[in-house]
Amino acid sequence: MRIEYIVRRLLMFVVIIWAASTLNFFLPRIAGGDPIRSRLLQQAAAGGAVQRGMDEMVATYQEKFGLDDPLWQQYLVYLGDIARFDLGFSLANYPTTVMGVMRSAIPWTIGLLATTTLLAFLLGTLLGALLGWRHTPHWVQYLFPPLLLFSAVPFFLLGLILLYLFAFQWPIFPLFGGYKPGSFPDWSWSFTWEVLRHGFLPALSILLASMGFWALGMRGMMITAEGEDYMVFAEASGMKNATLFFHFAVRNALLPQTTALGLSLATILSGGLLVEVFFSYPGMGGMLYQAILQFDYFVIQGIIFTIVLCVSFATLVLDLIYPILDPRITYGKS
Numbered sequence: 001m002r003i004e005y006i007v008r009r010l011l012m013f014v015v016i017i018w019a020a021s022t023l024n025f026f027l028p029r030i031a032g033g034d035p036i037r038s039r040l041l042q043q044a045a046a047g048g049a050v051q052r053g054m055d056e057m058v059a060t061y062q063e064k065f066g067l068d069d070p071l072w073q074q075y076l077v078y079l080g081d082i083a084r085f086d087l088g089f090s091l092a093n094y095p096t097t098v099m100g101v102m103r104s105a106i107p108w109t110i111g112l113l114a115t116t117t118l119l120a121f122l123l124g125t126l127l128g129a130l131l132g133w134r135h136t137p138h139w140v141q142y143l144f145p146p147l148l149l150f151s152a153v154p155f156f157l158l159g160l161i162l163l164y165l166f167a168f169q170w171p172i173f174p175l176f177g178g179y180k181p182g183s184f185p186d187w188s189w190s191f192t193w194e195v196l197r198h199g200f201l202p203a204l205s206i207l208l209a210s211m212g213f214w215a216l217g218m219r220g221m222m223i224t225a226e227g228e229d230y231m232v233f234a235e236a237s238g239m240k241n242a243t244l245f246f247h248f249a250v251r252n253a254l255l256p257q258t259t260a261l262g263l264s265l266a267t268i269l270s271g272g273l274l275v276e277v278f279f280s281y282p283g284m285g286g287m288l289y290q291a292i293l294q295f296d297y298f299v300i301q302g303i304i305f306t307i308v309l310c311v312s313f314a315t316l317v318l319d320l321i322y323p324i325l326d327p328r329i330t331y332g333k334s
Contacts, residue, residue, distance in 0.1 A: 006320065013316050018079075020308040025078050028297045029071070078301070087302035092294040098302035101287065108178055109276075109283035112199055116206040117264050124214025125257055129250050131215065132222025135241050144219075151212030156274030159205035163278065166201060174198050176280035202279045217260065221253035228252070262318045 059068070066074060081088060087098035124147075130136045131144055150158070167175045179185065179194040225231060226249060234248050276285035284303060291299035 009316060009319060013312055016312050017309060020312075021079065021082055021305060022075075024301050024304045024308070025075055028295070028300050082305060087305070088298040090291075090296055090299050092291070092296040092299070098298050101299055102284070102302060102306065105282060105284050105287045108281065109285065111195075112203055112281065112283060113206065116203045117210065117261075120207050120210035121214050121257070121261050121264070124211040125218045125254070127211070128215035128218025129222050129245070129253070132219040132226070132253075133245055133249065134226065135245075147212040147215045149212070150208045151216055153209055154274075155206050155209050156278060158209050159202060159275045159278050162201045162205050173201050178282045198279075199281070202275050202281055205275055214257065214260075218253060218257055221256055222249055225249045225253045259318055262314045 066077060069077075087102075090096050090098055090101050093101060127140075127143060127147065130140050131147075163175070166172045174180070174197060176198075178198050179191065180198075183191060183194060185191060230252075231244065231248055234244055274285070275281070276283045277289050280286065288300065288303045290296075291303070
């Protein structure tokens with residue numbers, strides 16, 4: 001691999017992070033709203049009284065957080081903080097830092113979405129490979145319509161259906177949350193069982209919808225691979241069907257799937273936003289939703305910056321390891 005290409009990709013990575021961070025800074029402010037005043041009004045309403053001296057308190061907090069500075073000055077301070085990975089304090093949960101807020105939600109999102117993404121990838125890829133293989137038994141083709149249906153249904157809509165069926169009509173699973181109210185998180189078997197019961201419906205909604213996506217993608221790649229010359233030559237050589245299936249068809253069809261998997265794993269920090277909101281799941285998606293409602297600029301910026309950083313880094317890594325995954329790919333001059 002040429003050094004010039006690696007340098008260009010690293011420079012592009014930095015430019016993408018800068019551009020995304022700039023949009024991340026300006027978009028919440030263009031949307032309007034005063035996060036300080038909104039939070040103080042919520043606290044006053046919760047206390048049942050009108051807070052006096054509201055304007056003075058808002059001015060004091062704006063000065064403390066630097067929100068009274070000119071926009072260009074806030075932007076320069078923001079870029080400096082981002083370069084040091086200092087995401088600041090949460091406006092709605094001061095004095096908790098943004099990293100502290102995110103640290104409490106990241107394990108829930110990774111536990112839910114990393115598991116469902118990997119499981120959906122494995123099952124969907126295997127089913128898609130079987131659906132695209134002409135020597136597969138005929139009854140496997142009956143799996144195609146359900147997979148096609150699930151791939152067209154959004155996560156949140158499938159989650160609503162599952163919630164209605166298995167939490168309202170038949171109360172088998174809990175309605176909301178990551179664990180039973182009043183429970184203290186620990187490593188006991190009872191708490192683990194609570195987490196599994198509360199996470200089953202959101203995980204199932206994501207798993208069913210994702211599995212159809214992976215299966216359809218792999219099926220198309222398998223059909224394409226079966227028409228290649230190397231497959232015709234290998235079959236004419238008298239190789240067994242298992243060898244043709246795993247070592248030739250599946251192996252060559254996996255490259256696009258691997259690319260999509262890398263990007264999917266990079267975006268798990270964003271969470272299934274609406275799924276987590278509907279199920280009141282304590283993950284990054286629900287946290288981002290609450291931060292938007294409360295105009296919590298710093299939490300919004302922190303979550304989105306983390307997502308952009310993960311996606312950009314995953315894209316960079318995949319681009320650099322492509323020649324290892326497929327020796328036919330080269331970035332040097334031929």
